Amino acid sequence: MIQIIGLKKMPLVxxxxxxxxxxxxxxxxxxxxxxxxxxxxxxxxxxxxxxxNVVNLASVVPSPLAERIAKMSDKDPRHVEAILKETKxxxxxxxxxxxxxxxxxxxxxxxGVDRSNIDGEESVVLLPVDPDRSxxxxxxxxxxxxxxxxxxxxxxxxxxxxxxxxxxxxxxVDGLKAIADYRGSKDMFGHVLNVTQMAVADELxxxxxxxxxxxxxxxxxxxxxxxxxxxxxxxxxxxxxxEEDLFR
Amino acid sequence: MIQIIGLKKMPLVxxxxxxxxxxxxxxxxxxxxxxxxxxxxxxxxxxxxxxxNVVNLASVVPSPLAERIAKMSDKDPRHVEAILKETKxxxxxxxxxxxxxxxxxxxxxxxGVDRSNIDGEESVVLLPVDPDRSxxxxxxxxxxxxxxxxxxxxxxxxxxxxxxxxxxxxxxVDGLKAIADYRGSKDMFGHVLNVTQMAVADELxxxxxxxxxxxxxxxxxxxxxxxxxxxxxxxxxxxxxxEEDLFR
Numbered sequence: 464m465i466q467i468i469g470l471k472k473m474p475l476v477x478x479x480x481x482x483x484x485x486x487x488x489x490x491x492x493x494x495x496x497x498x499x500x501x502x503x504x505x506x507x508x509x510x511x512x513x514x515x516n517v518v519n520l521a522s523v524v525p526s527p528l529a530e531r532i533a534k535m536s537d538k539d540p541r542h543v544e545a546i547l548k549e550t551k552x553x554x555x556x557x558x559x560x561x562x563x564x565x566x567x568x569x570x571x572x573x574x575g576v577d578r579s580n581i582d583g584e585e586s587v588v589l590l591p592v593d594p595d596r597s598x599x600x601x602x603x604x605x606x607x608x609x610x611x612x613x614x615x616x617x618x619x620x621x622x623x624x625x626x627x628x629x630x631x632x633x634x635x636v637d638g639l640k641a642i643a644d645y646r647g648s649k650d651m652f653g654h655v656l657n658v659t660q661m662a663v664a665d666e667l668x669x670x671x672x673x674x675x676x677x678x679x680x681x682x683x684x685x686x687x688x689x690x691x692x693x694x695x696x697x698x699x700x701x702x703x704x705x706e707e708d709l710f711r
Numbered sequence: 712m713i714q715i716i717g718l719k720k721m722p723l724v725x726x727x728x729x730x731x732x733x734x735x736x737x738x739x740x741x742x743x744x745x746x747x748x749x750x751x752x753x754x755x756x757x758x759x760x761x762x763x764n765v766v767n768l769a770s771v772v773p774s775p776l777a778e779r780i781a782k783m784s785d786k787d788p789r790h791v792e793a794i795l796k797e798t799k800x801x802x803x804x805x806x807x808x809x810x811x812x813x814x815x816x817x818x819x820x821x822x823g824v825d826r827s828n829i830d831g832e833e834s835v836v837l838l839p840v841d842p843d844r845s846x847x848x849x850x851x852x853x854x855x856x857x858x859x860x861x862x863x864x865x866x867x868x869x870x871x872x873x874x875x876x877x878x879x880x881x882x883x884v885d886g887l888k889a890i891a892d893y894r895g896s897k898d899m900f901g902h903v904l905n906v907t908q909m910a911v912a913d914e915l916x917x918x919x920x921x922x923x924x925x926x927x928x929x930x931x932x933x934x935x936x937x938x939x940x941x942x943x944x945x946x947x948x949x950x951x952x953x954e955e956d957l958f959r
Contacts, residue, residue: 465715465921555957562957570873620909624872624958625818627951628890628910630917632874642876661868661920662876669878670918672909673713673937689921703875709803709810710872710958 468495469674470683476509478517482597483604486683495685497611502691503601504671506682507619507634508577510597511588518545520585536561542578545587549574554711565590568702569634570711571621591617594635595697602637614639614691617698618668624710631672633664633698640692641665641700662701663691713936716743717922717929724757724930726765730845731852734931743933745859750939751849752919754930755867755882756825758845759836766793768833784809790826793835797822802959813838816950817882818959819869839865842883843945850885862887862939865946866916872958879920881912881946888940889913889948910949911939 472492473485482505490497497503511517525533525540529547533540536559543561550563554570565574567590575590591597594617602615617635622628633641641664648659671684705711720740721733730753738745745751759765773781773788777795781788784807794809802818803810813822815838823838839845846863854860865883870876881889889912896907919932953959 464717465918467713467715467918469712557957560957623910625951625956626880626910626913626949628908628913628949630910630914660876662871662874662878663921665874665876666878666917666920669914670713670715670921672914673911673918673934686921701874701876703873708873709805709808 465670465686465688467670467674468493468685468687469681470495470685471681473509473681473683476512476682478512478515480513481604482510482513483601483608486601487605487608489683490685497605497609497613497685498687499612500687500691501611501613502616502639502667502686502689503605503613504616504618504631504668504675504684504686505598505601506675507575507590507594507617508579508588509682510591510594510601510617510635512581514591514597516589516591517579517581518587518589520545520587532556532561539578542576542587545589546574546576549576549589564705564711567594567634568699569621571619575619575621575634590619591635595637595699596635598635598637598698612638614696616664616668616671618671620672630665631668631675633662633668633701636664636696636698636700638696639664640694640696641698642696643692663689664696664698664701667691713918713934715918715922716741716933716935718743718931718933719929721757721929721931724760726760726763728761729852730758730761731849731856734849735853735856737931738933745853745857745861745933746935747860748935748939749859749861750864750887750915750934750937751853751861752864752866752879752916752923752932752934753846753849754923755823755838755842755865756827756836757930758839758842758849758865758883760829762839762845764837764839765827765829766835766837768793768835780804780809787826790824790835793837794822794824797824797837812953812959815842815882816947817869819867823867823882838867839883843885843947844883846883846885846946860886864912864916864919866919868920878913879916879923881910881916881949884912884944884946884948886944887912888942888944889946890944891940911937912944912946912949915939
């Protein structure tokens, strides 16, 4: 059996906070004992806030391109400028939709740049600069404080091609492999499996979202009891190289 | 807290079996009491087998097109013929990859047609003809046998654009809404939520896969404790209409 436990006592996160510290403290207040082989899923937004990866829109001067896109897409031109700064290439652009490849190689709407309101200022929250590193730091901190060895996923909420609605996916991974690779494995009848590579880090992120979704007050969830593929993983393993991708 | 419980005692499924009956029996043998508001996720493969939606390859005569595609893709031409029969339109075709829109409107590799070996015969298992109906029948049967009112998802394992690895998604839904719609909702600070439509049925299917994946012996999982959006849902609600889709 797998359990998914939302941490209810996470405080509001501000720049300079240590997410590992906050998780350990919130787990204690919630009466949850962290265990070896847990997977902790952390919403990208609090990671970016802690890392100060937030831009006050008052400080943004939109480029002429951002102005033109904003006019087509009904967005604030300063928001568009922040998106373009995080963009390596534009994958699709139509009306309100701007699907891009980010500097990390992630393909998502608006480069993952969300509007926010922090202390009364109109701001945007960017994705973490290096979400794998963010996951690594959280994991190391929890291990230092508790001695517990677990996996950490930094998650964000992405749309998909062909399907309506968003799902949580893994954008940063540490302490587990992002992909469970069954290539060459056989099923119980001795036949080679049809399904060969499962994106377990994305499935863990989606599972965690089921307890996170209700409120911004639950940005951290623990998935317990999943026998995940051990090893050194990276969310980069989930990114299909452009030359192998039939959809950009 | 959410729990994900795999049913370990499901027998091998054969044509004519009633999946609802088998689930109730397996839950009893596993010592799992089905509860109101559980979500039962059932792997497509056993649904198709029970419904007899299996084609013996010996009976398939490949068309010239199937022969040509087979040559390019290193597949059995009879397998390609079975795929084309399930196909409404081809979305992408390159080397071994055949991404199509099925009659259901699903976009996936090989029209969801998997090779299999049933009683020593080389066969292919098709997707259920109407996966929503399959879910509805399973749900109604469980309710009749136990009085329990729960949600049912028929799941399959799909690849994605841009990302490596497959994830479980919902192809049939009954007893819950496939999408949790937060359009217009506000967060704890009173700001309109950035994320507006969550594909919860897909996230439930992905969560279930975490206990299903290890072996073909666990084709059914129960997700318990998720406060899902009540109402009459359909997996069709997860399909982005072609005219709104930027990726086909």
